[in-house]
Amino acid sequence: MGSIALVNGTIYTSFSPFRKSGGVLIYNGLYKIIGNNDKIINFAKKEKIEIVDLKNKFVIPGFIDAHMHLDELGEFIKGINLKEINSINQLCNYISREKDKFKTWIFGHGWDQEKFIEKRWPNHHDIDNCSSDKPLFFSRIDLHSALINQNAINILKNINQKLYGIEKFPDGSPTGIIKEEAFEELRKVLRESRNIDEQKEILELAQNELFANGVTSIGFMSVDEKTLTSLMELMSENKLKIRISAYLKPEIMKKSREIKNNDILAIKGIKLFADGSFGSRTALLSYPYDDDPTNHGYEAMSKEDLLENCMRAKELNLKTAIHAIGDKGIDNVIWVYERCGKRNRIEHASLIRDDQFPKIAKIEPFVVVQPHFIISDYWIINRVGKERSTWVYPFKTLINYGINVAFSTDSPVEPINPFFTIDSAVNRGKNQNIELFKYTQHETFSILEAYNAYTNNSSLAIDRNDIGKIEIGKKGDLIILDKDPMEDYFYNKVLITIINGDIVYKSPDQDLIH
Structure with a gap:
């Protein structure tokens, strides 16, 4: 747990409600002082804490990729x-x-x-x-x-x-x-075919990529036994720095009894599948695909099997995260959570009928979406037709129903760069001439809604209420940026990434810390 003082910058401490300050001090891994530069400098000098002059650079809470x-x-x-x-x-x-x-x-x-x-x-x-x-x-x-x-x-x-x-x-x-x-x-x-050392190497490569992109916490989905063992070994070697909420494959959910959660690695739930994807025409739909009229998609698990696994997870005090892209898949998830309980997760929720929103609101889930799907699935109107295209990626309607919407990339499905995700949520492909924009521009997020979804809302989705904002007593996770994220985000650059007050990444060309 580290300590560091940052002064003379613009620090966006919260996006909902919107707050900012000029300085912040992290002490033993937690936010200790926010706002008063003189108070921060005096405390830092007394405790011999490094003081960083931000030189008018910008700070936001670390991004939380919830899936x-x-x-x-x-x-x-x-x-x-x-x-x-x-x-x-x-x-x-x-x-x-x-x-x-x-x-x-x-x-x-x-x-x-x-x-x-x-x-x-x-x-x-x-x-x-x-x-x-x-x-x-x-x-x-x-x-x-x-x-x-x-x-x-x-x-x-x-x-x-x-x-x-x-x-x-x-x-x-x-x-x-x-x-x-x-x-x-x-x-x-x-x-x-891969041994544990090779698996650990792969995990470290990914961790370093996340740090370079300003991601400080993740919801790690579909963790298998070999990967869980690798994470535990990296933890014991003090090489695991990224904050992980792990969602296990259902067949190893009982492993949660053997592992004690800690500040960095915590088992939070299981991951299940209701259907497939639009790209492979396996998302489960109520009506067939427009470009494959005999195909309704693929039911990955029956709703009875989904419920059985959800109830088993509940007995272990674990949450359930269910992948559901098509509207019929979402029907099955609603049925499950009406019986298994509230405050579980729906992953993707890519196509939602109007009649489903109030039903989703009643089960109070965390809905974890991937705005960059809008860019990658530029062909989506061919799949579902113009009439159903208004149901696709309905982020704004979800929050209008009071549903917690968290952001993620599903990386490596989408680029890990959070600013690409922010742009996709705010502009919905308008700048890339994505046809879907014409039918769904009413679903655009404001810039504050987008950043809040990627920080505070994502912290709630991964079951961590001690991160997501720069507030006294929360974990000292933040990133320093070269441009104002409220104005120039698409080409913004992460200069420094800090977790628990410790610097885990420095851009080679930053000039703030040597």
Whole structure:
């Protein structure tokens, strides 16, 4: 727990209500003095605490990403970045360039068939010749589908050929596209090939990326046993600095009894799935997809199974977070929480009918949304049609019903940079000419609403009421920025990140602390 004094700056201490000051002092990890520079300087000199002249720079509470995947972000950093690919032909170029750095599996993330000039999904024939003798796993941007090569198809055949989500050619042979159940099973095999030290390396890579982007706390979703062990080892080695609220995979929820929560790592709940994603056409809808009229999506778990897991978690004093993107998936979640209890979480809630808002309000959930989906899902009107497009990503309507809306990136699905998320919430793709803006501009957030959702509201969603604002007695988590976040946010830069009064990141070109 560190101590530091910051003076001569603009410090946004809270976004709801809106408050700011000129200085702040963190003492033994907690906010001790706010506002009076002379009082701060006198106390700091007496206690021999470092005094930082902010030189008119700007400070806000650390960003809290309420739903992301620390392990998958690390895999994305270590793997092959496919987010900029716009052609199937480019896949082999990327594989050939980087395949030798992989020991066992070749893996990468981020492709989106909607961007491909070929206007089709890739298949294993597109990559078999360039992926040599190693199995390959390329996750789609939504983390609900993957492209695999023939070697990986052979591995999957040995697991279970009847899993949901193994796409087939007309002759019945696998195409190399896997979704949902098949995706999860093969990804599990990939991860089991990795030892604990490799897993710890991946987690540290992700942690460092979060610090560089001003993220000080996270809701870490779908934590498996190997990752939980890795986090505990990093904690014992004093290498885990990011504040984590962990949501376990349901099969290991009883592990929560064996682990004592602390200031940095706390098990807060479990993560379940009601459906899939729009990108893979597996989000569960009441009416079929406009661009796939025979398809209503995928029910990942029945509402009875969701309820059973929710009740088991409740007995362990854990909250439940349920992924639900389509409106039918949300119907199932409402049914579950009407029986399991209030103050649980709904993840994504991407398409909500008008009749569902009052029902959601009654169960008082935390709804954790990803505003940057608006940018990535630029094709969404093709999926759901113009009439239903007014139901998509209804952030403002949710808060108008008194529902706590928290922000996140679902990283590595979306960029971890919080300012991209802020822009998406405030402008809803207007600057990127996203067609959805025409139908949903009434759902835009004000700048204060956006920052509040990313700080205080997210702190409540991850069950941490000791962070999210710069207030006396709360944890000393903040970031120093080079520009005013109220005016110039899209290209803002994080200069310094502080957690518990300790500096965990300094930009190489900052001139405040040496």
